[in-house]
Amino acid sequence: MTLSFKKGLFCLYILLFTGFGYNSIAQSTKIRGQILDAETKQPLPFVNIAFKGTTIGTTSDFDGNYFLETRTPSDSLYISFVGYKAQAFAINEGHFQTLNVNLISETFDLQEIVVKPGENPAHILLRKIIANKAKNNPDRFNSYQAETYTKMEMDLNNIKDDFKNKKIMRQFQFVFDYMDTSAITGKPYLPIFITESLSDYYFQKKPKVEREVIKASQMSGINDNASIAQFTGQLHQNVNVYDNFINMFDLGFVSPIADGGLRYYKYYLTDSAYREGSWCYHMSFKPKRKQEPTFIGDFWVADSTFAIQNIQMRIAKGVNLNWVKDMVSSTEFQKLNDSIWFTKKKNLFVDFMLTGKDSTKQMGFFGRKTVSFKNVKLNVPIKKEIVRLDNNVIVKEDALKQPKEFWDNARPFKLSTRESGIYSMVDSIQNVPLYKNIIDVIQTFVTGYYVKGNFEYGPYYKLYSFNEIEGNRIMFGGRTSNDFSTKIMINGHLAYGDKDKRLKYGLGFIYMVNKLPRETFGIQYKHDIYQLGKSPNAFTEGNILASLLKRNPNNKLTMLNQLETHYEKEWFQGFSNTIKFRYRDITPTEFVPFTSPGINGGNPVSHIKSSEIELRTRWTKNEKVVMGEFERVSLGGSIPIVNLYITMGMKNILGSTNEYYKLDLSVEHTLELPPFGNLYYLITGGKLFGKVPYPLLHLHEGNETYAYDPFAFNMMNYYEFASDQYISLFLEHHFNGLILNKIPLFRKLKWRTVVSGKGLWGSLSDKNNGSLANTTALMYFPQGLTDVSKPYFEASVGVENILKFIRIDAMWRLNHLEKNPYQDFQNFGIRAMLQIKF
Template sequence: MKNFFPVFLFLLLPILAVAQTRVGGMVVDQDGEAVPFANIVFAGSTEGTISNDNGRFYLESETRYDSLVVSFIGYERLTLPLTRPNMLDLEIVLQESNEQLDEVVVYVGKQSKKNNPAIDILRKIWEKRRVNGLRKFKQYTYDEYEKVEFDLNTIDSALIQSRLFKGMEFVFEDLDTSRITGKTYLPIFLNEKFSRVYGDNQLGEERKDVLGNKNSGFSNNQAIIAFVQDLYSQYDVYENYLKFFDKSFTSPLSTTGIDTYNYVLADSAYLGDKWCYNIIYYPRRRNELTFKGDFWVNDSTFALVNINLQLTRSANLNWVKELYIEQDFELLSDSVFLLKRDYMLTDFALNKKEKSRGVYGKRTTVYDNYQFDVERPAAFYKGETDPFDPRIFERDNGFWEQNRLESLNQDELGIYSLLDTLKTVPRFKSYYNLVSILGSGYVEIDKWNLDLGDIYSVVGFNDAEGWRFRGGARTYFGQNDPWRLEGYMAYGFRDKKVKYGISGKWLLDRKMRLIVSGGNRRDIEQLGLNLTATTDVLGRSVASGAVLTVGNNDRLTNLNLTTFNLQAEPFKNLRLGFGASLRTMRSALPDAFSLDYLDPDAPGGISSEIKQLDIITSLIYTPGRQTIGYGVERREVNENYSTLYIQYTRGLQGFLESDFDYTKIQASYSRPWQLGGFGRMFTTLEVGRTSGAVPLGLLNVVPGNQTLFSIYNTFPNLNFYEFVTDVYVAGHLEHNFNGRLFSRIPLIRKWNLREIVGLRGVWGQLSEENQLLNSPANIPLRAPDKQIYYEYSLGIGNIFKIFRIDFNFRGNYLDLPEARPFSVTGTFGFHF
């Protein structure tokens, strides 16, 4: 899971909202067996819920009700008097019914797809969904108010009295109970945002102007803000698939829903003055990414009136115990229903046990002040307000009182002052610092405006340096610093040499994102792990310090790299770069690996060192990329965007003693593919050509991988420098089915494993001119020019929720010396 550690930062803090009616318990049949998906509603209202897979439910309301209605197809409807405002241990027994609903066929268990009135209504929804809501108008404008809150849940006396909260007991003075789960919780984070949205359906354009943003608790922590923004992406229940946590869930309104869900027409009634149908849905199979719930739909427009979606407990999703969504639509005119309120609750926890503690993430979005058919020029949609304008974050109370489309309760208002108080508590500051270190990899030294790290690069090992230790630091005044300096020093205990790197970058123009940067690095590096030569002053490949490797990891290079770059972003997500690099390269272990080449001007006619000055022009286009922050370093908050990369390199001979004159053109295109219920695919295509004779250090090495880690864009059955090219085409494909296949195997589906397949291939050439120039090298130089070299892999992910293992197979070139026909690699991480 991306940025998983910041979630645990929210494990600390208060809310009070006294509900008038609370009910909870279990629904069973005459034999005491649980009744899942039973409908529970306060009598005379549309406030209700559905029992979970185990028949349990919890429901609350700010209104006082005196009775509860419980129903399910095939059972008698039961009206239960509520003698007290809080009745949380109910056991509701439903009696089997001998009658059928008027004009509705009774179904139990798996529902038929034929002669089912609920599915007939569903088909009408499909026909009308493209002309419902905002789609009916040429242009639209509306106000949007969003409130995001995080709460620590399952508060009990043991937690309150634990040493964890010693000195912070005051935060537990007021607690509340979730109307969805029935758990006590304690709010610890609140963010409010008010925006005005403009759209044009004819142009296919939309613009959002953020007019106010107010943050409590962790407003200066960019990692947390990025996590929150990425967590709650927009969705449309009318679409076939809803994307949450990088997973695609089948919508109950999907055109594929008939094969995924059971549908039951449960009721029909007037909502306001409109006749509506109530449809209950629940999944046909376990362990799939599905919901359960119900929705009300108008009988003439077949537009939604309201809908709720609750994640099934067996869904193949990590770290999320509950996911609940409510959407309410309002009648704008006689036939137009527009989204009024969208509520989403997520219960993050280490496991799905009933009593496990976790963190609630809640987002409430309210929409109002709709206007239609006000035409604006196309240029209007290209220029949006600056979401990082400091004035947006400095709105006074008067602004929020006027623009909150839903009022905060007293305890939500109290979060702002509570967090200010907590920050003065030493124990809280210690917890905050610990989680911040784990999330960012840096130790903050506030009084020096310095960060030490990163902590994950302290120890490494390779054949040239032996054990290696590294320490680094960077300037850090705030998340939006206009400049940053960074550096490190390292020491190898085998070669007994000190290495270092230092870099700096400055943001010269914020609007154009004009950045100047430069630096110098002297270190040992495993080159050839990417087809594109490194120009990253401080970057270091995984293979350069991997403790566990396959075979000899001795093809290492002493690198002295100096760079200078200018980068600008004239249009959103289009970055242009121009710069220069001066590299000096020689082998770190000449006896095992040499960079020797023919040089008539050198003693003996052979040189072992390359000195090269390159002028580099680049273009990076990332449509759909979202970032946060406006300083010299911004943070990405999403992963589902394509990347087009083009680089032109011109090597200059003679200037600054540079050795070679050549040109190199390289391009790559990477794209993620959300394939609905079939999972997620990621593909990359790379091409490149080098013109002119150059030594091995300047050629394109097909990236092998001798580590035990699964690294995308490498070939795990290739040794380093096994294939070298000056012309190449490479492709990579990896598809994660997200458990779709394993979920259909009864013996293993409860393990929630995920199946991954991969296919990789490369074709390339090495000219005779380059082969001759590099003839003194002590490793064979060959290219995959006879046929496309390819590999394929079969992987199993989500082992114990954090491990993945890949079985990699070499498809050809098996007769080469030291060819590895098979390998096993793996990786670990926190993924949803």
């Protein structure tokens, strides 16, 4: 299982089972339906629909469809449209209902009207909105702070009666009392996770400071978890309509008021009215073309200031997006004075579809999130103690212990009886044995470990494998679970090969000194086989997939005894240091010999011992991270990630025989380039000072499997190139459907093109060049290993999103094509990988 696929599965797992999702208002009066012409039965767009006696309303979309929700009491719905008779309909408060309406046209005698061609008035208004964006954007302020309330919910949707009546569901019948129906989709749903948080939010433009102090948080099914609480606030949702492109699910959606909006949308000026003290205009918009990352929806804009008063956006049909069937985002702004509008409330609704089948028949998930702002203060300097906080999100010690009375007063609205009961209902579900079994299966697949009490057995994909050194390899391993401790995790494994008849093993632990900011200490010892010159993304030793997908005999493994201890300290979010002591004893094999210069072909070397101290410095900003109790996964951010490694090899420590120094620097980042996709780049460089045997040089990252490795040279073999100074560049551009979406044959497949290029240049000093002609080196190179003073290049063109999780690349090795009797490389190859992407 590749790191990319495991990372995607882990993030999707977190998304579905810890509520890292999105929300809109729930448990209210809900109406949906369609408006048609009574005579022609054609859909009527732009029809005004409102709850009578309130200012809560909407308009029908281009297909005549509409939906409305409110907590405000109202017993009727008022529908009106120019040229048709207005109608009022009685409704049931606090319930969901479908109301389809046939409007009857009216006939009027009017004087003759002469219509002359001219510019669409909607375009004139749009240009004024764009011209005033800088003055109306909430992010324009030098600083602001507000109190925010966030409510998130995950729901299982599209539950049918035959599912409820299945034998397997007998233990869960009590939960169906909490069923509801979505006004947006009309699908019935069952809440399975709910969380609320109350925060103080701080923003400063220059220098950039963003802090959120969570004062209160409560989660169904989770009593005390500050790691999850940090994801329940406002910071992790940022839909700003004033941005030209809105990044959602790794796709840059074009804002309906983007500077170049006219290239992507058609606009319609449909109404005007006096709203909340301002004269406002109503505009609707829809995409010009299919499958582009665009929205369909409408907004009200205030006259004179041309600030958006509220906006509703729904993803256009056919957008090349995985796992998401539907999404609706709405933002409401509040007027702080005559010229300033600021965010009042954000709602986000996502319909996750986990299969490619008919979404009207298959179950999926709703993710719903709402964020409310109050007590907004503009251009108020942020207090120094807030700026000095060492993490963007801080969860107060008593945040998870607030009583019911606190929440009753803190919420901007009251929860209904059904909503209030969701907490106890979800807690009850987790005590049902069948539920626990289902979660166990999912967790095992995602993490690789089966959890039983205080222990996790696995990973399952290492239970059996095979290679030319060990033959058939059997491995048993595991680690302590969170039930054992959330402060310390102990791990270990035993392995045996039927060919080399040797027992391998490993044992270690990691101790969590502090979680936020992260501070850890650990020790790890292993006596096992190891592949020198592999990338951090490569299959680990003993992985069954590595055995099945090998393209060369898997015989370049060496025996390794390694003791490693580390101390990691995160000084503040985005900046950390890790110091390691690493002792290695590497043993040769018949395939990877260790030979020092000498007569009669050299002298055999029984092992290489090294003792190192390594200092790693990692820096980035605004990084999004998903955290478990011990592990965390980076989702990237707006700033490149910089890693600097300084390594000192110490002579005469535990038998080590070499003194040397290494510097390694890497910079990686993903540039969002909507609408052209995104570009990932990784620049690495390093230099070694000193004289060392070749296993301690930089053995450049090859790949001898048919699996695509983003962090390796996929057309390069192991032990092909070595350097003591080098620089490399990896580039990978994902077009996100930009090209194939325009080809009718591929449009429905939703495939996406990706191209990549990789280059490497390195050199070897004479003292480290282990060619047979150099008798001054400490060790001869194995046959086929050489320097890379002539730069190495490879490139690929691929298609990703095949069946939503398969990527296949055609790859070319562009140079170093001379035949080598010791290296069986390919000039062209096909590589594949599994990945989960939206």
